[in-house]
Amino acid sequence: MIDDSAFTGDALRKRDSAATKQAILDAARTVFTRSGYDAAGMREIAGLAGVDPRLIGRYFGSKEQLFTQVVEDAYTDHLMLTPEANAETARALLADPTAARADGMILTLRSASNERAATIMRDSLERNFQRALADELVGPDAAARAALLVAICTGVQFMRNVLHSSELIGGDTDTLAGYLRAALDAIATAPPAPTGQ
Known part of the structure; x- marks a missing residue:
């Protein structure tokens, strides 16, 4: 089972789902803005957010759903x-x-x-x-x-x-x-x- 402690790199966070979700959204906005929808990769977003890539699926379900939320915010x-x-x-x-x-x-x-x-x-x-x-x-x-x-x-x-x-x-x-x-x-x-x- 994946939990919010499944972080990569130096960015160790508390097991805080709201903070994890926001970190993913912030990273996704950066990557989608820089690269566009087609070129944006989930591993790149996860790496920038400092989380396990599987957490993106847990919180947002798919690249399309993540993009939808980024657009709503933007x-x-x-x-x-x-x-x-x-x-x-x-x-x-x-x-x-x-x-x-x-x-x-x-x-x-x-x-x-x-x-x-x-x-x-x-x-x-x-x-x-x-x-x-x-x-x-x-x-x-x-x-x-x-x-x-x-x-x-x-x-x-x-x-x-x-x-x-x-x-x-x-x-x-x-x-x-x-x-x-x-x-x-x-x-x-x-x-x-x-x-x-």
């Missing part, structure tokens, strides 16, 4: 995209990202080529963020508008923090934030009722 740092929050959101998108947001972007890019990983990430994003955002939006087509808002944010983060767009990094942040807020507000604000022709 996608929790969301920006609000409603009209009253968009000024702050625009500034945040044009600033250096939090570690969680940066990891989430890189994890997504490096894992998206795997169809199952892409499904897991899309489900998490839609369930935990996009649908909640849609519930906050007033007016028609809230779900589609929420998806557009998420897409705009993702695009800005990708261009600024991954491709390092010189205009988004070196431009006038106040001016850019004003433009970005206007774009977010245009989608987040309910459109006017159509007039008769």
Whole structure:
């Protein structure tokens, strides 16, 4: 029988299941972010966590289930995209990202080529963020508008923090934030009722 004392290397921990599980999750996030879903190995994750590889199966069941939990954790740092929050959101998108947001972007890019990983990430994003955002939006087509808002944010983060767009990094942040807020507000604000022709 495997127990939590089955550690390898120098990292000897107490027989604490919560600490063991968290160590595995932390290591998995590092490896999935660095290597992507396909290239990440369970032995590599176990080695980084300082645990017996069999403990991954005990706590998470499979690589897919472990990845699902990592994605759930990585996608929790969301920006609000409603009209009253968009000024702050625009500034945040044009600033250096939090570690969680940066990891989430890189994890997504490096894992998206795997169809199952892409499904897991899309489900998490839609369930935990996009649908909640849609519930906050007033007016028609809230779900589609929420998806557009998420897409705009993702695009800005990708261009600024991954491709390092010189205009988004070196431009006038106040001016850019004003433009970005206007774009977010245009989608987040309910459109006017159509007039008769």
